[in-house]
Amino acid sequence: MKEVKLGLLGVFIFLSASLLAQSKVENLFNSKDLKGWVQYNGKAKYTVENGEIVGRTVPNEPNSFLSTEKLYGDFILELDLKVDEHMNSGIQFRSEINDANDKCTVTDKHTPNRVHGYQMEVDPSPRAWSGGIYDEARREWLYPLEYNTSAKSAFKNNVWNHYKIEAIGNSIRTWVNGVECAHIIDNMTLKGFISLQVHEIGNPKDAGQEVRWKNIKIQTTNLKPAAPSSLFVVNLIPNTISEDEQRNGVRLLWDGLSSKGWRGAYKNYFPENVWYVKDGTLNVKGSNGKEAANGGDIVTVDEFHAFDLQFEFQMSDTANSGVKYFVTEKENNTGSAIGLEYQILDDDKHPDALLGSIGNRTNASLYDMIPALRIGAGRREKIPIGAWNRGRIIVFPDGKIEHWINGWKVVEYQRGTQYFYALVAKSKYVVWPNFGMAEKGHILLQEHGYHVAFRSIKIKEL
Secondary structure: OHHHHHHHHHHHHHHHHHHHHHOOEEEOOOOOOOOOEEEEEOOOEEEEEOOEEEEEOOOOOOOEEEEEOOOEOOEEEEEEEEEOOOOOEEEEEEEEEOOOOOOOOOOOOOOOOOEEEEEEEEOOOOOOOOOOEEEEOOOEEEEOHHHOHHHHHOOOOOOOEEEEEEEEOOEEEEEEOOEEEEEEEOOOOOOEEEEEEEOOOOOHHHOOOEEEEEEEEEEOOOOOOOOOOOOOOEEOOOOOOOHHHHHOOEEEOOOOOOOOOEEEOOOOOOOOOOEEEEOOEEEEOOOOOOOOOOOOOEEEOOOEOOEEEEEEEEEOOOOEEEEEEEEOOOOOOOOOOOOEEEEEEOOOOOHHHHOOOOOOOOOOOEOOOEOOOOOHHHOOOOOOOOOEEEEEEEEOOOOEEEEEEOOEEEEEEEOOOHHHHHHHHOOHHHHOOOOOOOOOEEEEEOOOOOOEEEEEEEEEEO
16 A cells, blocks of 8 residues: 555656646846847847846937847746836837738838837836837737726836736736736737847937846746736737637627628618628728718617727728717618717818817717827827727716727717717707717717728627
């Protein structure tokens, strides 16, 4: 009996050792030199001092990236960093170098090799987006911390901060000092190198600013994802719902394949002469540019009271459309059905951008009532025609409403306030009694005579 027990103990020890080997954590930095690393793009100075990698800014150079020679797919990466509070940095991962066949859309002026891919932000500025996810030289911000403002306080200036990236399959999550910051679902790049960024500087006086890294460790086998959370998830894979989104109550409002769940406004059928499905996109045909000229507005079969609506839209040249909410169809009007509207517009070419008051008919505005904020260099003022843009409308149970575009909150207001009623009184909607105050209503996609495509339409009821 004793021999059997000893035998079982030996098996247990062997299996434990085997699992430990499988989950081995690898040091990416040997604390002595930069063996296993290569520098791309700019010529910032990288040195090893006191067991730390030190990156220093230099003038007249683009972003610099000290990158692993080895490529990594699924991993959990952890490291410590400390950065000068007047500079910017980031941790690149699943990143690549520009070549003739990649998906990079930005041409760099300084060097023929351009690093592009995911970046976990290091941002000691008052904006405080440390831990957000940026897509370097590709799609820009994927997860700014405006999506998770409570995480803005996780990063601390002038001290060491602990960073963690979990990239498993198409799920990417980040933590700063143990606080979860960002979560995206994406499959654009599933393998690439890891880089330590020294950001370019505009003022030569900023030369010599430092960012330091140490304890750089990676695990690539026997990966166990962190426990699920209720954090808002940005899913960039069209027309899909991830397990975490589903767990958080998000569902598709359009299935990506058919007209199920939608019908024409004021109709009991779907206007197939105006709308068509192609390659996972829902398209409204262009015609003569007139509002609902073909009776082509479509609405959800269901009605909604409080919700978080996400959608992606792609505009054609001079496009005009909109997403309306609290549409009741009680007005029986001609033209587009009545409701609060998230404007979709080519601001550069469509004349509607110059109408209304102080820009309240521009893209992402509350149409004819509140203009979308223009936030300067932090937001793409001119949204490229042909690009997919991420729209979001949040209607809270208390009547507060927000419009978002590409990660930026650009409109915020409260239904039923004196301010709201004053806006209605000055708008084209003043002729409609109780405008915008329905208890619940349909969601509408507008036909305005221009081709616009939609996809990834999803909703969470609040």
